[in-house]
Amino acid sequence: MKIQNIYAREILDSNGNPTIETTVELLDGTKGVASVPSGASTGKTEVLELRDNETNRYGGKGVLKAVDIVNNVIAPLFKDKEIHNQEEFDKILIEADGTDLKVKLGGNSILSCSIAFCRAIANSFGIEMYQYIGMIYWGEKYSESHFQLPTPLMLVLEGGKHGNWATDIQEYMIVPNIAKFGNFSESLRAGVNVYKNIEKILIEKNYSTGVGFEGAFAPMEIKNSNEEAFGIIVDGIKRAGYTPGEDFNIAIDVAASEFYNEQENTYKIDRGQRSVSTDEWYSIQKDLYSKYPIISVEDPFNEDDWDTWTKFATDFGRDGKMIVGDDLLTTNVKRIERCITGKSANALLAKPNQIGTVTETLNAIRMATENGMNAIVSHRSGETIDDFIADLVVATPAKFSKFGGPVRGERVAKYNRLLEIENLLRNRLTD
Secondary structure, three states: OEEEEEEEEEEEOOOOOEEEEEEEEEOOOOEEEEEOOEOOOOOOOOOOOOOOOOOOOHHHOOOHHHHHHHHHHHHHHHOOOEOOOHHHHHHHHHHHHOOOOOOOOOHHHHHHHHHHHHHHHHHHHOOOHHHHHHHHHHHHHOOHHHOOOOEEEEEEEEOHHHOOOOOOOOEEEEEEOHHHHOOHHHHHHHHHHHHHHHHHHHHHOOOOOOEOOOOOEOOOOOOOOHHHHHHHHHHHHHHOOOOEOOOEEEEEEOOHHHHEEOOOOEEEEOOOOEEEOHHHHHHHHHHHHOOOOEEEEEOOOOOOOHHHHHHHHHHHOOOOOEEEEOOOOOOOHHHHHHHHHHOOOOEEEEOHHHHOOHHHHHHHHHHHHHOOOEEEEEOOOEOOOOOHHHHHHHHOOOOEEEEEOOOOHHHHHHHHHHHHHHHHHHHHHHO
């Protein structure tokens, strides 16, 4: 395929912060458009998100530098150039940057081009995005039988940095037993039912029902912090007519690096009022999680504490429970390889903007799943209506999606795309 033009502009994400949108136009006139998200809590080894740092404009968060790089540095690399596949396109971007964390061109600049090219090719072929991603991922083993709808990890309560520290734990999610509900759409419907019942409980308690960054409730009135949040969720599951531990389980994102004090080597819990050691925080978590049907724990410890991660993965990661590396792994094959060797986690949280290209994201998912790990395709706190990650989770062996609460347009766009894909796949089976 020959590329006619690549150009970018600055738009806003779901948190009212600037982000970049890029269009790739092929010589046949076909276009692909992509916009990239931004994380509020980020791992230290994520690729650079290039910002302008001009305080008089968007508080320094503008992305005009990233836009300029796409228009005047990246675009000339591809003008009238014949590109044969996604890997070749991404390799040119990676080599042009030449740094591990993409500090020269910016991970956001690069990713916007990578996804836009991927979408342009899919559009040119007249196929769905998940089909083209599947072709890239599976190669000669490509088959539509590989496509599967994920089990959604639906966000219902937010704390930490995402929810104004209503709780220490950043995210509380409900996980439907998809085998019981039969398919994705019924699992989603049941999840929304639980979400609505949690809202009723909060109203009865005179708690606020405003939502956090990712579309879940963030009630500052929660008094007992983490434990009360679990109780509200269990009650919400029951009120919706379901059984905790059977119809629905719970997943959490602790995001422990966000309240870890590196100088003191302590965790600041209870909204920063109490400092505890690593061993104490380990014991607190172990006791708390034993009381509730929790099947997935993300980032329970600081991202550099590999030894404690390994101990926790051995201790808690029994019976199919997931210990999920987000800040620990940052969708990076080198860190995933270390994790596999040390058995530090058994699930990868895959976020394309942590690593910067479609190819590298697929390589991360491949390394994880081929070595016995689960993969969860995830959104970010600052999202756009771009639904690339919905197609990504269907096309790959990733079994889970993490797209936020069932409200706010940028979250619902992903859920609605999954509903659309489910319908497309169902229709193909009946044709």
